[in-house]
Amino acid sequence: MDKDKKIEMYRKMLEIRLFEEKVFELYGQNLVPGTIHLYAGEEAVAVGVCANLRKDDYIVSTHRGHGHCIAKGARLDKTMAEILGKKTGYCMGKGGSMHIADFSIGMLGATAVVGAGIPIATGAGLSIKLRRTDQVTACFFGDGASNQGTFHEGINMAAVWKLPVLFVCENNLYAMGTRQTQVMLTKDIAKRAVAYGIPGVSVDGNDVIAVYEAAQQAVRRARSGDGPTLIECRTYRHKGHSRFDPATYRSKEEVEEWLDKDPVRRLKNQLLERNDLSNTEVKQIEKEVSDAVEAAVKFAKDSPYPAPEEALEDVYA
Amino acid sequence: MREITYRDALREALLEEMQRDKTVFLLGEDIGRYWEGAFKVTKGLAKEFGDERVRDTPISESAIIGTAVGAAITGMRPVAEIMFGDLTTLAMDQIANQAAKIRYMFGGQVKVPLVIRTPFGGGVNIAAHHSQSLEAWFMHVPGLFVAVPSTPYDAKGLLKTGIRSDNPVVFCEHKLLYPIEGLIPEEDYTVPFGVADIKREGRDVTVVATMFMVHRALEAAKTLEKEGLSVELVDPRTLVPLDKETIINSVKKTGRLVVVSEDCKTAGVTAEITAVVAEEAIDYLDAPIKRVAEPDTPIPFSPPLEKYVIPDERSIIKAVKEIVLKE
Numbered sequence: 001m002d003k004d005k006k007i008e009m010y011r012k013m014l015e016i017r018l019f020e021e022k023v024f025e026l027y028g029q030n031l032v033p034g035t036i037h038l039y040a041g042e043e044a045v046a047v048g049v050c051a052n053l054r055k056d057d058y059i060v061s062t063h064r065g066h067g068h069c070i071a072k073g074a075r076l077d078k079t080m081a082e083i084l085g086k087k088t089g090y091c092m093g094k095g096g097s098m099h100i101a102d103f104s105i106g107m108l109g110a111t112a113v114v115g116a117g118i119p120i121a122t123g124a125g126l127s128i129k130l131r132r133t134d135q136v137t138a139c140f141f142g143d144g145a146s147n148q149g150t151f152h153e154g155i156n157m158a159a160v161w162k163l164p165v166l167f168v169c170e171n172n173l174y175a176m177g178t179r180q181t182q183v184m185l186t187k188d189i190a191k192r193a194v195a196y197g198i199p200g201v202s203v204d205g206n207d208v209i210a211v212y213e214a215a216q217q218a219v220r221r222a223r224s225g226d227g228p229t230l231i232e233c234r235t236y237r238h239k240g241h242s243r244f245d246p247a248t249y250r251s252k253e254e255v256e257e258w259l260d261k262d263p264v265r266r267l268k269n270q271l272l273e274r275n276d277l278s279n280t281e282v283k284q285i286e287k288e289v290s291d292a293v294e295a296a297v298k299f300a301k302d303s304p305y306p307a308p309e310e311a312l313e314d315v316y317a
Numbered sequence: 318m319r320e321i322t323y324r325d326a327l328r329e330a331l332l333e334e335m336q337r338d339k340t341v342f343l344l345g346e347d348i349g350r351y352w353e354g355a356f357k358v359t360k361g362l363a364k365e366f367g368d369e370r371v372r373d374t375p376i377s378e379s380a381i382i383g384t385a386v387g388a389a390i391t392g393m394r395p396v397a398e399i400m401f402g403d404l405t406t407l408a409m410d411q412i413a414n415q416a417a418k419i420r421y422m423f424g425g426q427v428k429v430p431l432v433i434r435t436p437f438g439g440g441v442n443i444a445a446h447h448s449q450s451l452e453a454w455f456m457h458v459p460g461l462f463v464a465v466p467s468t469p470y471d472a473k474g475l476l477k478t479g480i481r482s483d484n485p486v487v488f489c490e491h492k493l494l495y496p497i498e499g500l501i502p503e504e505d506y507t508v509p510f511g512v513a514d515i516k517r518e519g520r521d522v523t524v525v526a527t528m529f530m531v532h533r534a535l536e537a538a539k540t541l542e543k544e545g546l547s548v549e550l551v552d553p554r555t556l557v558p559l560d561k562e563t564i565i566n567s568v569k570k571t572g573r574l575v576v577v578s579e580d581c582k583t584a585g586v587t588a589e590i591t592a593v594v595a596e597e598a599i600d601y602l603d604a605p606i607k608r609v610a611e612p613d614t615p616i617p618f619s620p621p622l623e624k625y626v627i628p629d630e631r632s633i634i635k636a637v638k639e640i641v642l643k644e
Contacts (some may be wrong), residue, residue: 091424123387153380
C-alpha cells in the first residue's frame with residue numbers, strides 16, 4: 001500500500017479518535033443531550049473499509065455511528081452540531097448521535113435498532129443492481145446484530161441475488177454487557193457466511209491495513225458482480241456501551257490488553273518506524289486534526305437550536 | 318368506461334406504472350412467473366417485465382420491506398407485496414421504525430417512495446393468522462400513508478397515486494374484494510389521497526365505512542331505503558390522510574353517525590373516526606355515535622364463529638335503527 005494512502009487513513013482515524021474524545025468531554029459538560037455510543041477503539045474498521053469506497057458508494061451505519069460518518073467523509077461540524085441537537089446538524093436536530101445521515105456522500109443513515117440496517121443495505125445493493133451502476137454498499141453492524149433475524153434474512157437475500165454489499169461485522173466482543181460467548185457457540189462470526197454460500201473472512205479489526213485489504217477484495221468482488229462478502233473485524237470499544245456504562249463486565253486485564261492494541265497508535269508507530277512520517281509531521285497532523293475538531297465544536301456550540309415548531313416538519317415529503 | 322375486477326384494476330395500475338417509470342419494481346413472495354401472486358394480482362407481470370423487476374423473494378418479510386426501504390432511498394420505487402396482512406407483523410420494525418421514520422429522523426434529507434401492498438380481512442375461513450384487519454396499527458405511525466380502497470376504480474386510482482407518492486404507503490387490500498367488478502375509465506387516471514368518496518347520498522344518517530364494509534353498508538342502505546330511511550355512505554378511501562371535512566360535512570347534514578370497520582373495536586379505525594367527529598362536530602349530532610366493529614377477538618375459523626364476529630348487513634342496520642328511530 002502506498003504511503004499517502006496510509007497517511008490519509010491515519011488522519012481519518014485520528015479525526016475519529018479526537019472527535020470522540022471531544023464528544024465525551026462535551027458530554028461531561030452536559031452539552032450533549034441524551035446518550036452517546038463512542039467509536040473510540042474501533043477506528044480501523046470504519047476507516048479501513050471506507051478507504052476503499054468512492055463518494056457515490058453507500059454505507060449503512062448503527063447507533064455507534066460517528067466513526068462511520070467521518071470515515072465516509074462527513075463534515076465534522078455538521079456531525080457535531082447534530083450530536084448537540086442543533087439546527088445546523090446533518091438532521092437539523094431530529095436525529096442526534098444515533099441517527100446521523102449524509103445522503104450527499106452516500107451515508108444512508110444510522111439506525112438504532114440493532115440489525116435493522118442489514119436488509120436496508122441489501123436494498124441499496126439491489127437498487128445498484130437494478131440501476132446497473134458499479135457502486136457498492138458497505139453495511140456496518142456489531143456482533144450483537146449477527147444474532148438478529150435480519151442478519152439471516154438480509155445476507156441470504158443479498159447472497160442469492162449476488163448484490164454488491166460488504167457486510168462488516170464489528171465484533172467488539174460485547175453486545176451491551178453480554179459477552180459473545182454467552183450468546184453464540186461459534187467464535188467466528190465470519191463462519192456464518194458459509195451458510196449463505198458467500199465468502200466470510202475474519203480479520204484483526206485493530207489493524208487498519210488488514211481491514212483495508214479484506215475490504216479491497218470484497219469491493220472488487222462486489223463491483224464485478226460476484227456478490228456480497230461477510231467481513232468480521234475483531235475489535236474493542238475503549239469506553240463502555242453508552243454514557244452511563246462503566247463496563248464492569250470487562251476485566252481490567254482485558255481492557256489493558258486491548259488498549260495496548262490501540263489501532264490509532266499502532267498505525268502511527270508503523271508510519272514512524274518506516275519513516276513514512278517524521279515526528280514533526282505527526283505533530284503537524286495532530287495539530288491540524290485537533291484544530292478541525294475544535295472548529296467543529298465551536299460551530300456546533302455557536303449554532304442555534306431548532307425552533308420548537310420545526311418538530312412538526314418533514315413527517316411526510 | 319369498462320367493467321373489470323378489483324384484482325385486475327390493481328394489476329393494471331402496476332402494469333401501467335411499470336411502463337411509465339422504469340424505477341418501479343415489484344418484490345414479494347411468489348409474485349413471479351410461477352405463482353403470479355397468492356391472489357393473482359401480479360398475473361402476467363413477470364412475463365411482461367422480467368424476473369428482475371417482478372422479483373420472487375425468500376420467505377423473509379422483514380428483509381422484503383427492509384430491502385424495499387434501501388432501494389427506495391437510493392432512487393427506486395419499490396412495490397412490496399406481503400402475502401397476508403397478518404404477516405406485516407414480521408416486518409413491523411422495517412415498516413414502523415425504518416420506512417416511516419427515515420425521512421423525519423434524517424431531517425428531510427431523503428424521500429421514501431415505497432408501497433407495501435397487502436390483503437387484510439376475513440370471510441374466507443382461514444382463521445386467526447390470515448384474516449386480521451390491522452389498518453389501525455399503521456394509522457398510529459406518523460410517516461405512513463394508509464390506503465383502503467373498496468372498489469376497482471378506487472383500487473387502481475389509489476395504487477397509482479401511491480406508487481407516484483414520495484412517502485411510504487401501506488396499501489390495504491381485501492381478500493373478498495379481489496373478484497368484485499366495477500367500472501373504470503379507459504384513460505389514465507389517479508385518485509388523490511385524503512379525499513373521501515360519497516358512495517351514496519342520503520339524509521337521515523351518515524355511515525362511514527371502508528373496504529369490504531362499504532359493500533355491506535351499501536346493501537344495508539338499500540334495505541333501509543325500503544323502510545324509508547336514507548343513508549349517506551362515506552368511504553374515506555385513505556385513513557391517512559383522513560378526509561375529516563367530508564365526514565364532518567356529512568354529519569352536519571344528517572346529524573347522525575355510524576362508523577363501520579372490520580378491525581377490532583378497541584383503538585381501531587372506528588375509534589379514530591368517532592373521536593374526530595366527537596372532537597370537531599359534536600354539536601351537530603342529534604344522537605350518540607354508533608360503532609360497528611369486530612368485538613375484540615382473534616378471527617375464529619369455523620364459519621358460524623367467523624360470521625358472528627365480522628360486521629354484516631344486519632349489524633349495520635341494527636346500529637342505524639338504534640340512533641335513527643330513537644326519538
